[in-house]
Amino acid sequence: MGLFRLVIMFVMICYAQVVAAQQIPDTKKQKQKLNQLDSKGRKTGMWLNKIQENRGNPAYTEIGSYYNGLKTGPWYKVNIEGDLVAIENFKKDYYDGEVKYFVKGQVTCIGLYRGLNPDVEVDTIMVEDPVTGIQQLVAVRADRGAVRHGTWRFYNETTGSIEKVEEYQVDSLIYEEYFPLSKADSLYYERRNQNLPHMNKRTDKSAKKPFSYINY
Numbered sequence: 477m478g479l480f481r482l483v484i485m486f487v488m489i490c491y492a493q494v495v496a497a498q499q500i501p502d503t504k505k506q507k508q509k510l511n512q513l514d515s516k517g518r519k520t521g522m523w524l525n526k527i528q529e530n531r532g533n534p535a536y537t538e539i540g541s542y543y544n545g546l547k548t549g550p551w552y553k554v555n556i557e558g559d560l561v562a563i564e565n566f567k568k569d570y571y572d573g574e575v576k577y578f579v580k581g582q583v584t585c586i587g588l589y590r591g592l593n594p595d596v597e598v599d600t601i602m603v604e605d606p607v608t609g610i611q612q613l614v615a616v617r618a619d620r621g622a623v624r625h626g627t628w629r630f631y632n633e634t635t636g637s638i639e640k641v642e643e644y645q646v647d648s649l650i651y652e653e654y655f656p657l658s659k660a661d662s663l664y665y666e667r668r669n670q671n672l673p674h675m676n677k678r679t680d681k682s683a684k685k686p687f688s689y690i691n692y
Contacts, residue, residue: 518545536561567591571622579633588626590646592618601625603645616646623647635660 514520519542529535540551547566555561559580565573572591577584592599600613601623616623624644632639637658643651 514544518542520544540566565589568594570594582633582636583631584633585628585630587624587628588644589622590625591622592616592620594618594621601646606645606650614646620647 509521511523512519512521522539522541525538527536527538534555536553536555538551538553540547541549546569548568549565551562551564551566552560553562553564560578562578563574563576564571565575567573568591570591571589574586574588576586590601596618598615599618601616602611603614604611623646625646626644628642628644629638630640630642631637635658638655640655641651641653642649
């Protein structure tokens, strides 16, 4: 069953690439091939990488594309059971854009990264002062690779209900809000943790502020 899901995912990704490529003339009409190198020995096109277990981190398989030897666009991470565990977007080998994480098919986190330009020593990012609302460019060392920049949402892996919202600017947490457990959530955890004291998550009203969706 796990292998079947992996094959289905591969077919879907190939189809998406074919649709995107229809806008580009291709006189050779060559079939998509996996794990290819360009004339300079750099990874190019679609690759399937199998990552072995390392220092307690579980093994997984990832599927995505390279350009000039660097990860680009969406990459799909699948565990050894064949379940999708992550969809991460890359630009020049760094996280850039939306990332999604899953547990047994249920999304548990959606967040945003801002990838830094590896071709320069210092990159710039537009940030907003959470108090005054004034926007300004901030210099960031490019060797940091990527920073959390934007809104992150965390969901209960069983019920799918939202549990927390965080907002980051250049990896700094500027706002967070916890959401109280619903009645169904509370009953679930009460049954699961019968021998432990049950505590609802608090809602920190003092931390509230209007969301600022940063353009970057």
